[in-house]
Amino acid sequence: MxxxxxxxxxxxxxxxxxxxxxxxxxxxxxxxxxxxxxxxxxxxxxxxxxxxxxxxxxxxxxxxxxxxxxxxxxxxxxxxxxxxxSPTKKFKEALKSEPAKSHFISILAQNEVNNIQATIQKFDRELFNKAVKIFVSAPNIYTMGVGISYFIAEIAAFYLNRITMRAKVFTHGVMSFEEQIISLKRDDAILVISLPPYSYSTIEAAEAAQYRGIKIVAITDKLTSPITQFSDVVFTIETN
Missing domain, CATH: 1.10.10.10 (Winged helix-like DNA-binding domain superfamily/Winged helix DNA-binding domain)
Structure with a gap:
């Protein structure tokens, strides 16, 4: 229908x-x-x-x-x-006004600066320390995301490896996230990036991981996003 x-x-x-x-x-x-x-x-x-x-x-x-x-x-x-x-839809709507069309580069740049500043202001050191403990105690860390979230997950895995943590990004292709989670052990950890538009495959995989007792650290846009119900630690970032 x-x-x-x-x-x-x-x-x-x-x-x-x-x-x-x-x-x-x-x-x-x-x-x-x-x-x-x-x-x-x-x-x-x-x-x-x-x-x-x-x-x-x-x-x-x-x-x-x-x-x-x-x-x-x-x-x-x-x-x-x-x-x-969808951030793309929001951005297109914002550019409909004449002033926005004329100054969209400066508007976009300032918007990103505002997002970063707002994210820093609500940074929670206690949550950060909790996430660090999860990652330090995990023999393997896996990062996961779809779309733009995938690129963030890939960068996260790269930098985690740079500080000598064993990290690998889940690919979103031949094997589903849920299928890849089967090989994880209970003491492994997952970093999930879940930003609008939310991916149902990411949420399903997080639910499967939680069921197996695997610790999950999530980065998302708000505490009411779907991924939070399956996460042990949640960081919110501004995405306006």
Whole structure:
């Protein structure tokens, strides 16, 4: 089913159907409205456990909203969020004004300076020390990311090796991240880069790693991003 969707569309759809939903379906629907990113990038098992409802109740809610099931609703919502969160889309919108078109290089440069300064201001030394302990005690460190996040993961692995830590970047190609995680040992560690638009394959892999007891340090844009629920240490950076 193809729909022209916005987040307002989901709100209107839920409001329209709300009175006919069961108590637990209303609970799930409200969570979708309050935390659309977490809903879109979580597995049905994670949602069921978090909301204390049955998986079948989540499926029935999706069907009540006109979807074949949870997977169709999740896929549509995650695709919408990826599009809305895309830095490229935000940048194009910002350049629509005439002043921005005339001075876009200086605007872009100043924006990056602002992001760096804002990131430094919220730097948490205690969290940093915790991440250092995880990496120092790990026999192997793996870095992971998709898209622009992959290049950051690759640079991170390079510099970790430069300071004599055994680091390797996960490739995103023939083997999925989840398949590559199978070979990891419990005392290994993973550095995950998860920036908008979020990659579902990264989040799935982090969930699999957490299940195996592997420590995860994440770099993301906000504490409500999907990767945080599977991470032991989370650093947030400005990406405006």
């Amino acid at each position: 193809v729909r022209m969707t916005t987040l307002l569309y989901y709100k209107e759809l839920i409001v329209e159907k709300f009175d006919k939903l069961t108590k637990n379906q209303k609970k799930i629907a409200q969570f979708l409205l309050d935390h659309p990113e977490e809903f879109a990038f979580s597995s049905i098992e994670i949602l069921a456990d978090k909301l204390k409802v049955g998986k079948s109740t989540i499926v029935r809610l999706a069907q009540s909203l006109g979807y074949d099931g949870f997977l169709e609703l999740k896929t549509e919502l995650s695709n919408k969020l990826r599009s809305d969160l």
